Amino acid sequence: MSRLVAVCAALVLVPAAAADAQEDPGRFEVRSASAGLEPGTDVYFLDARLELRLSTEAREALESGVPLSIRVEVEIIHVRRYLLDRESAELTQLYELQYHPLLERYTVRNVNSGTLDTFSSLFAALNSLGRIDRLPLIDQALLDPERIYDVQLRVLLDTEQLPGPLRLLAFWRRDWSLGSEWYRWSLEEVE
């Protein structure tokens, strides 16, 4: 019976203990973002600056060899006056962040394009991740000039890509639920 009590106590205390410790809860935030037509093309390009700071728990996982997935979601929203706004298009960029203990380097792999960048520090890796320059967003031909569009963007730690046990844990623990609010701005028509 005492064993049962101990187990129950453990169940309750595992998440609680983590919350009690003086740890960095991490922070994902969209600092700035803008989208505009590149001169000479009909394509909107996205520029964004994201602040990405991993929680202690996530950083420890990364340094233990667990790859982390960071997802950037961009949505183009058709703003309607009387009806609810409607999502017209979406774009998702998935990045895989990994630590290589042998080389003592961090790699960022863009899952969409397959390119791999290496960094000597986590800071540099996150910095690079947080700098989105000239990401092709949408062809102007796909947008109705009569309509008003908003763009919204957010970045989050994709816990679904975590290995099983961590995924289960991440379901309950707050320091795994890293994600920014939607950052929303109006897509301006450039003549």
Next chain:
Amino acid sequence: MEPRRSRIRNVLYGVLLVSAALLWIVGLLLFSQVTENSDDFARWTNWIFLINAVGIAVLATLIAGNLIRLIRDHRRQVPGSRLETRVVTLLVVLAIAPLVVVYGFSVEFINRGIDEWFNVDVEQGLGNALELSQTALDLETRDSVAALEAMARELDSLEARADLATEVGRLQRERGARELTIFGPNNQIIATSAEDPEAAVPPQPSEEMLLRFRQAQIDSNRGGVARQPSDDIVLTQRSDEPYVNVEPTADGRIQITTAIALSPQLRTGETQILRAVFPVPVRFSELANSVEGSFNQFTGLDFQRTALKYGFTLTLSLVLLIALLASVYGAFYSARRLIGPIQQLMQGTQAVARGDLDTRLTAPAHDEIGFLVNSFNDMTQRLARARQEAKTSEQLVESERQKLAVILARLSTGVVSLEPDMRIRTANGASSAIFGADLESHIGESLEELSETRPQLAQFLTVARAHTERHETEWREQIVLRGDARRRVLMCTCTELPAEENAPGGFVMVFDDITDLLQAQRSAAWGEVARRLAHEIKNPLTPIQLSAERLRRRYLDADSKELELLDRSTYTIIQQVEAMKDMVNAFSEYARAPVMEPSVVDINELIAEVAELYRHQETAVAIELASDGALPRIEVDIGRMRQVLHNLMRNALEATESRDGACVNIATRYVEADAREFVEILVTDNGPGFSPDIIDQAFEPYVTSKPKGTGLGLAIVKKLIEEHGGRIRAGNDEHGGARIVILLPASLASGAVQVAGGNEQRRELA
């Protein structure tokens, strides 16, 4: 219908239960998969949690409902609730104990097992392997740096306008570099050579590399984003060593990128950078990657150790919780299944005890309880049948009794049964009518008490008591009751009733009012007498009369003294014979019964016709007619009816002739009596009326109050009226005058019935 519906419901429940259980098992299986590294199940995580949470919530609700019901039943002391509580407790304890034990051991084993996996030796070994790989890589790096420095020296020592491109190509091939590039200002490529001729343009120098060599310029290009130089860059700058970077490539290899600044004297103040990329041997790359992969996997798992334990424990706990809840609900369910029939039996027994024999229980199954329930049903069915039979026979007796009561009530004979102490047990309507006392409403009272106010009853009781005092069990006697109205003769028969177990004996007395019977007998006797008289007396009268007349004619011429005597005597003889003839004629008239010749007449017309005859006689009597104009025509023998009216008129005139202001009134009207239609003829006068001593026998022959009446007038009237099926009554009105009431049936078609009904009417009049 009912059992079929409940069977359908059971099947439905079963399907629901099985599908819920399957869903739950699938959920649990998926849940157990969550702890493994399987991306397929990643997106199901939330659903699995949801399914399990819903399952738990449903079970918990069901259990809470059952618990509340059980507690309420227990408080209300519903039969069977104690037993149910005990069974539920037992089942729950039996189910929970092993579950908890297994759970405890499982959790312990899992925790210990996981800790066992991460023992120190493996970690140490992997760490060592990693260190070894790093050392090997360091050697490679050092070689690469040495090669780079050698190439830089060679390039620095070149003539001013030597062919840089050729030199670079040569150096790249000699030194085994994958790529060799010289960057000028603004990352402009001055010369390049690559191992792979397909690679068109060498990649731009990495930021880290540029940071190392041209930090100021990079900073100005960065714009608003402020950056701190990382420690290693600062260190490289300070020690003026070449830039080295060992990095993985996209194709899974490892390459060493090195860079060094060429001497500025050569290139007129411009900083040029030589970058060389050396590949690490393929085999080395593979081994290093393998070591790193293993190390990563191990440290990753080690990091996940808590999470793994947590996941396993959570899964186990969830399974335990659901299993616990399911078994508790199962305990409730099976307890109810077990107790249900017993409860039903208890309720059924109570219902039977209350007398409700229609209780039928549904047998749950073909087990012992089912057998018990069937036996119970059998028992109640038999009880109900027995009760039904008793009720039927009771109803039969009751209906017999009612039939008897109806017969007794319609009987013109009075029947009274008495207790031994003379209290009335039963009495019929006829007996009440005979005694002029409502015996039916005095059932249970003593005859003696009743007789104190009812003289006729007292007369009867005197006779009856005389018999009972002599202890006669059966007697029969004719009793004459002298009442206020008329004398009545009763034939009374009394029989002692046999005593039964719970009812003492008593008497049953039967009375027949034979007054009318006696009277009819007398009338018949008189008729016979009259006929004989007419026959026997009339014959000698004629010769007597003729003889007297001849005597008178022969000797009346002689003039002698005796002549006067003769004259007087013969006259007297003739006179008396004439009178006797009249009398004899009257008698024969009374006895005569010619055939009825009925015809439909207006009785008012007939009355008016007769009255008119008397009106023209010289009498001072006023004759008043009060005819009802709306009388139905009736069927009568006109001759007889006229005779009736003549007799009544004559009686009335004779009764009133000596009076002043004498008046005879004849009224007709339509009456209904005993649901039959009658025409009533009412003859009243203001004469002296009937004297009390003859009023009872007014219609008997030779009863008269007149000085020279034959006494046959009313007797004949009565006879004629009865021949018409009518009734006649004689009495005095409130002024003392005689009052004759005749009722003639309005339709003679049912004359026979009228005669039969006449008896009843007569009894009522009595």
